[in-house]
Structures are given as structure tokens and as C-alpha cells.
Amino acid sequence: xxxxxxxxxxxxxxxxxxxxxxxxxxxxxxxxxxxxxxxxxxxxxxxxxxxxxxxxxxxxxxxxxxxxxxxxxxxxxxxxxxxxxxxxxxxxxxxxxxxxxxxxxxxxxxxxxxxxxxxxxxxxxxxxxxxxxxxxxxxxxxxxxxxxxxxxxxxxxxxxxxxxxxxxxxxxxxxxxxxxxxxxxxxxxxxxxxxxxxxxxxxxxxxxxxxxxxxxxxxxxxxxxxxxxxxxxxxxxxxxxxxxxxxxxxxxxxxxxxxxxxxxxxxxxxxxxxxxxx
Amino acid sequence: xxxxxxxxxxxxxxxxxxxxxxxxxxxxxxxxxxxxxxxxxxxxxxxxxxxxxxxxxxxxxxxxxxxxxxxxxxxxxxxxxxxxxxxxxxxxxxxxxxxxxxxxxxxxxxxxxxxxxxxxxxxxxxxxxxxxxxxxxxxxxxxxxxxxxxxxxxxxxxxxxxxxxxxxxxxxxxxxxxxxxxxxxxxxxxxxxxxxxxxxxxxxxxxxxxxxxxxxxxxxxxxxxxxxxxxxxxxxxxxxxxxxxxxxxxxxxxxxxxxxxxxxxxxxxxxxxxxxxxxxxxxxxxxxxxxxxxxxxxxxxxxxxxxxxxxxxx
Numbered sequence: 188x189x190x191x192x193x194x195x196x197x198x199x200x201x202x203x204x205x206x207x208x209x210x211x212x213x214x215x216x217x218x219x220x221x222x223x224x225x226x227x228x229x230x231x232x233x234x235x236x237x238x239x240x241x242x243x244x245x246x247x248x249x250x251x252x253x254x255x256x257x258x259x260x261x262x263x264x265x266x267x268x269x270x271x272x273x274x275x276x277x278x279x280x281x282x283x284x285x286x287x288x289x290x291x292x293x294x295x296x297x298x299x300x301x302x303x304x305x306x307x308x309x310x311x312x313x314x315x316x317x318x319x320x321x322x323x324x325x326x327x328x329x330x331x332x333x334x335x336x337x338x339x340x341x342x343x344x345x346x347x348x349x350x351x352x353x354x355x356x357x358x359x360x361x362x363x364x365x366x367x368x369x370x371x372x373x374x375x376x377x378x379x380x381x382x383x384x385x386x387x388x389x390x391x392x393x394x395x396x397x398x399x400x401x402x403x404x405x406x407x408x409x410x411x412x413x414x415x416x417x418x419x420x421x422x423x424x425x426x427x428x429x430x431x432x433x434x435x436x437x438x439x440x441x442x443x444x445x446x447x448x449x450x451x452x453x454x455x456x457x458x459x460x461x462x463x464x465x
Numbered sequence: 466x467x468x469x470x471x472x473x474x475x476x477x478x479x480x481x482x483x484x485x486x487x488x489x490x491x492x493x494x495x496x497x498x499x500x501x502x503x504x505x506x507x508x509x510x511x512x513x514x515x516x517x518x519x520x521x522x523x524x525x526x527x528x529x530x531x532x533x534x535x536x537x538x539x540x541x542x543x544x545x546x547x548x549x550x551x552x553x554x555x556x557x558x559x560x561x562x563x564x565x566x567x568x569x570x571x572x573x574x575x576x577x578x579x580x581x582x583x584x585x586x587x588x589x590x591x592x593x594x595x596x597x598x599x600x601x602x603x604x605x606x607x608x609x610x611x612x613x614x615x616x617x618x619x620x621x622x623x624x625x626x627x628x629x630x631x632x633x634x635x636x637x638x639x640x641x642x643x644x645x646x647x648x649x650x651x652x653x654x655x656x657x658x659x660x661x662x663x664x665x666x667x668x669x670x671x672x673x674x675x676x677x678x679x680x681x682x683x684x685x686x687x688x689x690x691x692x693x694x695x696x697x698x699x700x701x702x703x704x705x706x707x708x709x710x711x712x713x714x715x716x717x718x719x720x721x722x723x724x725x726x727x728x729x730x731x732x733x734x735x736x737x738x739x740x741x742x743x744x745x746x747x748x749x750x751x752x753x754x755x756x757x758x759x760x761x762x763x764x765x766x767x768x769x770x771x772x773x774x775x776x777x778x779x
Contacts, residue, residue: 305483309755312717313735317488317751320739321495397608401721404610405736420614424725427618434618438611446606453602 197458204458207451214444218263225257229414237430247432249423255432258414259440265415266444269330269399269408274391276334281341282384286372288342289349300346303339311336315398319407329408333395344387345380352379382459389455393448400441416441469770477759484755485537489530492748533748542749547741552749556731560753563730565635565642566650566722567715571708573654574661579704582665586673587692597662604659609718613652613725620648632729649726653718657711664707668700675699702773709765713758 198204217224226244227233232252233244240247246255288299306314318332352358358375366375402408403417411418416437423433517523520543521532536543542552585597620626628648635642672678673696681695720732727733731750738746 301479301483304480305487308480308484308759309751310713310717310720310758313720313751313754316720316735316739317491317747320747321491393606401608401610405721405724407736407739417610420611424614427614428621431618431622434614438615441611442603442607445608446602449602449606 194455194458198454201454201457203450204454207447207454210443210447211451214263214447215267217260218267221260221264225254225260227254227257229253229258229261230412237426237433239430240432246436247430249419249433250426250430255419255436258419259416259436261414262416262419262437263440263444265326265409265413266396266399266441269326269333270392270396273330273333273395273399274337274388276330277337277391277395278341278384278388280334281338282345282380284338285342285345285380286349286377289346290353290368290372290376292350296346299342303342306335306339311394312398312401315402316405316407319402324407324410326409326413329399329402332402333398336398337391337395340387340391341384344383348380348383349376352376355379386452386456386459389448389452393445393452396441396448397445466770470767473763473766477763480759481756484759485534485752486530488748488752488755489533492744493526495744537749537752542753543745545746546743547746552746556734556749556753559729559731559734560757561634562632562728563716563719563723563732565646566653566719566728566730567712569646569650570653570657570715570719571711573650574657575708577654578658578661579665582662583669583692583697585662585666586669587688589670594666597666601659601662601666604655604657604662606659607656608721609652609656610721610725612656613649613722616648616652617725628726630727632727645726645728649722649728653715653722656718657715660711661704661707664704665700668703669696672696672700702769705765705769705772709762709769712761712765716754716758 198208230253233254234248234252236248236250236252238244238248238252244254244256246259249255249258284299284303288296309317315329315332315336318335319328322328322331353376358371361371361375399408399415400417400420403415404421406418406421409415409418411422419437420434420441423430423437427434521529524532533543540553542556544551545555581597581600585594588594617628620628628645632645633641678691678696681691686695716732719730720735722728723730723732724736731754735747735750735754738744738750
């Protein structure tokens with residue numbers, strides 16, 4: 188098991204890992220300091236509609252005369268917030284269920300995995316759309332929907348590593364000298380799940396951000412006037428031939444964000460799980 | 466093998482049952498009752514009562530569920546609340562659009578991804594390999610709706626080309642149909658191609674390092690025979706698994722792409738149903754798409770068993 192510091196060192200050594208780390212860091216900074224970096228309020232009309240990018244409005248303005256640069260910055264907040272919270276929901280529920288299913292096996296395992304198979308039986312975006320259709324639109328419900336959709340992958344990942352860890356000699360030994368179930372799980376078995384779990388979480392972040400953007404684009408996720416990259420794009424579609432900057436910048440940021448999370452996830456996988464190296 | 470096929474088919478029954486119960490239960494959680502949603506403010510109590518009885522909503526939940534499922538098994542998904550038309554025929558009409566889009570998208574992605582993946586593996590760390598890796602990473606990172614918009618914008622601004630509007634079915638006018646479908650299918654294909662490319666490359670690399678490939682080369686087989694006859698066959702197994710898993714992304718991607726290119730498919734029907742609060746339509750479409758998804762996964766699983774004779778399924 189590699190220590191956190193060693194993982195970090197190896198990640199920095201890999202050029203792709205470096206790009207991923209720096210990219211994610213920059214993105215977090217953009218999101219956190221959005222109020223300082225933004226030139227205008229993201230919801231205020233500050234100029235003529237559809238002004239082309241210029242010195243005052245770096246990314247131009249939209250059909251309501253709002254500053255696209257400022258909206259993009261606040262949109263980064265929304266993307267990261269939705270990504271982190273929904274993956275947080277999925278990862279924590281998935282972790283608990285995965286540990287239970289993997290450790291106890293038997294009937295409880297069958298029940299949990301059957302429910303996961305049912306959730307897996309839907310194309311993920313369809314399930315997310317279906318859940319928001321019921322819960323209603325808006326940021327919280329989008330997070331819940333994306334969270335639920337991502338639970339099964341975490342359950343599967345954690346369960347698989349718990350089952351293989353159970354067979355390890357030191358775990359057997361710990362069990363035979365009478366270590367109780369809960370400490371055994373937490374101290375001896377759970378650490379074995381961390382590597383695949385972390386890789387899964389990073390990749391889930393990129394897919395959660397993608398799903399949020401898609402849902403907001405379809406008008407089912409974040410609702411205007413809240414600045415989400417997906418909803419910005421969907422508003423911009425009608426004007427894209429006259430004002431291409433209205434679509435170009437949101438797309439650029441969506442793609443770059445998903446890209447850097449994918450890059451980070453890939454190199455994290457290479458570092459943590461060299462068996463899977465591609 | 467036959468036992469495996471039978472067992473695998475039997476296994477999907479509980480999943481289908483679970484899926485239908487989940488959909489039914491979730492639909493019951495919708496705040497406010499369906500009838501008020503359909504009638505709006507104008508409905509009188511008598512009308513409301515009549516509709517409640519007509520849709521069987523006065524019965525207990527388990528009776529409602531059983532009635533729904535019995536109907537579904539007979540191809541009766543109920544009527545739309547908006548148009549009062551039966552849902553099933555409309556769904557089948559729209560399914561042909563979604564199926565065409567998905568199949569064309571899958572074909573395009575294979576045509577692009579598999580040869581490039583093989584080339585990347587056989588030219589490891591050369592220019593083509595780097596290109597393929599960057600292309601694949603971009604492919605996995607660009608959402609289908611973003612790529613659609615970029616393609617539409619690019620064609621409009623550079624070539625003043627606008628994708629033809631209005632849908633024509635393949636059987637009415639194949640040429641016009643393909644003209645309409647090619648762009649959406651291409652976009653769908655590209656967004657799926659990235660991961661197939663990666664999988665082809667890595668699984669090919671793995672096979673090429675194995676001893677039997679050395680033996681094949683040592684006996685003097687040409688590079689082409691080595692790659693296509695010996696390596697590719699083995700490399701295909703994980704690729705097929707991935708292709709099966711991607712049917713979900715394809716169907717999901719189709720939902721979004723239909724919306725952008727105004728194609729009258731199942732995805733568009735589902736979204737319209739959601740926006741119009743036409744719950745029987747939503748319920749029917751979601752069940753139907755999940756059913757197709759499960760069915761295609763079953764087929765890939767069986768195909769997998771057929772292609773890979775090393776695994777015994779007892």
C-alpha cells in the first residue's frame with residue numbers, strides 16, 4: 188500500500204499526472220475566487236446584447252448583455268459543486284453498501300447487488316433524467332439524481348476489493364486472533380479498497396460534471412438565470428451563428444474540465460493500480 | 466453452452482421485474498397527482514373522478530402495478546394524457562429512429578476506432594500512436610451535445626451548410642433519410658469512438674506481448690497474418706465487452722442528440738413527456754429503453770460466450 192506522499196510524488200513525476208493536478212488546482216482556484224476574478228455580476232446586464240469578445244468583455248456578452256467571462260467563472264463553481272457533492276453522495280453510500288455486500292456475502296449481498304443490477308439496467312443519463320423528472324429541477328435535485336446514478340459503480344468496485352482482501356493472510360490472521368468485525372473492516376480491509384476507490388472517484392467526477400452539463404443543456408438540471416455551462420449553451424444555441432462566442436466558451440470550459448479530470452484519473456490509476464496500466 | 470444461454474435468459478427476468486417495479490414506484494412519488502397535472506386548473510371534481518376511475522388510479526398500488534404490467538405484456542402501454550392516443554404504436558415508430566441512429570453511430574465508431582486502435586498498438590510510441598491517444602482522450606472528454614453544436618456551427622459558418630430539417634423514414638426515401646441521419650450518427654459515433662480506441666489499443670498491446678505471437682512470428686508468418694489472424698482474434702474479447710457496455714452510452718447519447726437535431730426518436734418522446742407532465746408516456750418510454758438496453762446486454766454476453774471458447778459456463 189503506497190502512502191499518500193509517495194502517490195503524490197509519483198503523480199508529479201508523470202507528465203500527464205502533472206497536467207491533471209495543475210489543471211484541477213487551477214479549476215478549483217477559478218471556482219473559489221470567482222467573485223474576485225469576475226468583472227461583473229453573472230446575472231446583471233452590463234452591455235449591448237451579443238457584443239463580440241473585446242478588452243472589456245473578454246469572452247463577449249450573451250443575448251441579455253451579460254458578461255460571458257463572469258458567467259463562465261461562476262459556472263465553474265456550479266460544475267465543481269455538483270460534481271463534488273454528487274460524487275460524495277455516490278461514494279459514501281457506495282462505500283458502505285460495497286463493504287457490507289463484500290464482507291457479509293450471502294443473502295444481504297444478493298439483495299444489494301440485485302438492486303445495483305436494477306440501477307445498472309438503465310442508461311445512466313436516462314436514469315438521471317427520470318429521477319429529476321420526479322424530484323423536480325434545480326441544483327439540489329440534480330446532485331441527488333447524479334449521485335444515485337453513480338452508486339452502483341462504487342458498490343461494485345468496493346465489493347470486489349473487499350472480497351479479495353478477505354482472503355489475504357493477514358486479514359485471516361487478524362480474524363483468528365479475535366479482532367471484532369468493525370475494527371477488522373475499518374483497519375484491515377477498508378485500506379485495500381482505497382486505491383480503486385480513489386481512481387473511481389476521480390473518473391466519476393468527470394462523468395458527473397458531464398452529466399450535469401448534459402442535463403442542464405436539456406433544461407432539466409440547473410435552471411436559468413443560474414450560470415451553468417450546460418444551461419448557458421442551451422440558451423446560446425438559438426444565437427450561435429450570429430454570436431459563436433456564446434457557445435464556444437462554455438464548450439471550451441466543459442471539455443477542458445472533463446479532460447483534466449480524465450487525465451488525472453488515468454494517471455492516478457497508473458500510479459495506484461499498475462496492473463491496469465494501459 | 467445451451468444451459469448457459471437458458472440460464473442467462475432466465476437471469477434477466479428478476480432484473481426486468483425490478484426495473485418495472487422501480488419505475489412504477491418512482492412514478493408514484495411524483496408530487497401532486499397525475500390527474501391534476503393533466504387537467505390543470507380547469508378540471509371539475511366530476512371530471513377528475515371520472516378520469517381517476519378511467520386510469521384505474523382509485524385501486525390499490527399493487528393492483529395498479531399488476532394492471533400496468535399485464536397491459537405492457539400485451540403491448541398496451543396505456544394512452545397519452547395529452548393526445549389520448551395509445552402510447553405503444555407511437556413508441557414503435559420512434560424506436561425505429563432511435564435504433565437507426567444508434568446502429569449507425571455504433572458502426573461509425575467501430576469503423577473509426579478499431580483500425581486506429583490497431584495501428585496505434587502496432588506502432589507503439591510513434592506519431593500515429595500519440596495522435597490516436599490524444600484523439601481518444603478528446604473523444605472521451607467531449608460531451609455529445611457539445612460536439613453536435615461545434616459540428617453544426619462549423620458547417621454553418623465555414624460551408625454555409627445546414628443539416629436538412631424534417632425527418633423522413635428510411636423506407637420512404639433512403640437517400641434523404643441518410644442525409645438527415647449522417648451528421649447525428651457521426652457525432653454519436655465520435656463520442657463513443659474514444660474508449661473503443663483505447664480498449665483496442667491496450668488489448669492489442671497485451672496480446673502482442675504474449676508468447677504465442679512470438680511463435681507465430683518465429684515460424685515466419687507475415688506481419689499481416691500475425692496481426693489479423695492471430696492477435697486480433699484474441700484482442701477482440703475485451704473490445705466486445707466494452708461495446709456491449711457502451712450500448713448504454715449510445716442510447717443515452719441518442720436521447721440528447723435527437724433533441725439537438727430534432728429527430729423524432731424515443732429520447733425526444735421521453736423529454737417531451739417530461740416537459741408536458743405526460744407521465745404514462747415517460748413511464749412507458751423509460752421502461753422500453755431499459756428493456757432494450759437489458760436485451761442488448763444479454764446479446765453481447767451470449768456473443769462473448771460464443772467467441773471465447775476458453776471460458777466454460779458451467
